[in-house]
Amino acid sequence: MAASPKGRGSDPNARQRLIEATARVMRDEGYAAATSRRVAAEAGVKQALVYYYFPTMDDLFVEVLRAGGESALEHMRAALTNDDPLHALWLINNDASRTGLNTEFMALANHRKAIRVELRAYAERVRDIETAAVTVALRANGVDLDEHPPVVISMLIAQVARSLCNEVAVGVTLGHDEMRAYVERQLKLLAPVTGG
Amino acid sequence: MAASPKGRGSDPNARQRLIEATARVMRDEGYAAATSRRVAAEAGVKQALVYYYFPTMDDLFVEVLRAGGESALEHMRAALTNDDPLHALWLINNDASRTGLNTEFMALANHRKAIRVELRAYAERVRDIETAAVTVALRANGVDLDEHPPVVISMLIAQVARSLCNEVAVGVTLGHDEMRAYVERQLKLLAPVTGG
DNA sequence: GTCTATAGCTCGATAGAC
DNA sequence: GTCTATCGAGCTATAGAC
Known part of the structure; x- marks a missing residue:
């Protein structure tokens, strides 16, 4: 049940969370809604971190x-x-x-x-x-x-x-x-x- | 051949040109490219005129x-x-x-x-x-x-x-x-x- | 009916502290 | 690795001159 704080079950690293968050936003609200700020919020990180992982x-x-x-x-x-x-x-x-x-x-x-x-x-x-x-x-x-x-x-x-x-x-x-x-x-x- | 300056052949009124321009931009570059500035330019008018015809x-x-x-x-x-x-x-x-x-x-x-x-x-x-x-x-x-x-x-x-x-x-x-x-x-x- | 100008916002992307 | 802060650009929409 309980995932370790940095485990890869329900709380994987930020990079993986960003990818999953982006897919979720695209599916639910359309690709136009998948902005760096929106997906960062969905993944629980700040916007600038998106550009750390993805150019x-x-x-x-x-x-x-x-x-x-x-x-x-x-x-x-x-x-x-x-x-x-x-x-x-x-x-x-x-x-x-x-x-x-x-x-x-x-x-x-x-x-x-x-x-x-x-x-x-x-x-x-x-x-x-x-x-x-x-x-x-x-x-x-x-x-x-x-x-x-x-x-x-x-x-x-x-x-x-x-x-x-x-x-x-x-x-x-x-x-x-x-x-x-x-x-x-x-x-x-x-x-x-x-x-x- | 020659269309009158305000005829409705190849040079209809601005409202109609805006509608046609928007369709063209959407088809060629996607709906995200159909901004008020972009379609106004395509129709040969200024951006603010878009909001005169369409709220x-x-x-x-x-x-x-x-x-x-x-x-x-x-x-x-x-x-x-x-x-x-x-x-x-x-x-x-x-x-x-x-x-x-x-x-x-x-x-x-x-x-x-x-x-x-x-x-x-x-x-x-x-x-x-x-x-x-x-x-x-x-x-x-x-x-x-x-x-x-x-x-x-x-x-x-x-x-x-x-x-x-x-x-x-x-x-x-x-x-x-x-x-x-x-x-x-x-x-x-x-x-x-x-x-x- | 068409224009200029601008307010107010959100965006992508970067700089630099920690 | 994650943050705060900000720049410059583009957006919708409005105000007001002509």
Whole structure:
């Protein structure tokens, strides 16, 4: 339970706290709210300390993307090797806190070159992993991979899930129930549950 | 060719120029770059004039959304009543300048209530129009509307197209060719060309 | 209707004490 | 490693001349 004063459980060093605080602020209030003063307050340190650990705010953002990306990739690798990878892919991309942060980085990347480079590399690693998992699942179920290319199926599942999350974030839910039912139906067609 | 000095062709009134300038800056450099000084310069007027026409910057953003939204809806209604509505829907949502501006508004809406309310109303009008067009197209081609609900098909087409545009904007194109080929194939299955 | 000028604020980033 | 203090810039918004 009790974390030591300088342990790495709930009270890690300031650098790590700054990275986590920045991710939290970006997710909850948008990247525009992630100023040096705001994230410092969130991490319980003073503003100037941000520039001790990170030369510029862009460097901090890149670090948030790297750290969060590694953890997300790890989570993804684990989830995509279970019984029902297609369903796992759908669930992962329906996680609002994950997709919300990702959306903020997409917006940031649109006008910050350093972020764009990093995000692009990350997005392609994600796609590779997701596509590999889908390839295994489709092949195991005898699906024709020419008619249903794994990269296409993985993009469809991931992007539709993220789009729904983005819409929910602004209050749009029209058609969502129908879409979720439709996706469940299609997933069962592609990979009927066999693990029973 | 020559527009009159105060005509409404290429040199409309200042208010209209401010709205168009704001849309341009948002699309090209992101909403964070759309400051009162920046959009005033782009429109060829001084900063204070922005506040003569719009009480706050949020009011200006809402006006950009309303004006651009009306014009987009008009364009959409026209395109969706032609021979091949499904394909038209796909093409409209592949227009990078349209989807780029829409993405900026989604990002803005995440932490500005006034924008969120307006965007939500607009998004639902768009979905209604798109769904109506898809309904007509599917019914005309004898598609089972229970198996393929129009609202789902319209969301799939529109959201996949927008997702591709968003990815292109940050330099990600992995799997895009396969996806575009796949979509063309699926659209032909749902609505084979009959107008020849 | 358009301008100049400015108040009041927040930002990124730096200097330097401890 | 963390702090206080501050600079210079850019922002929204307002006041008031023309």
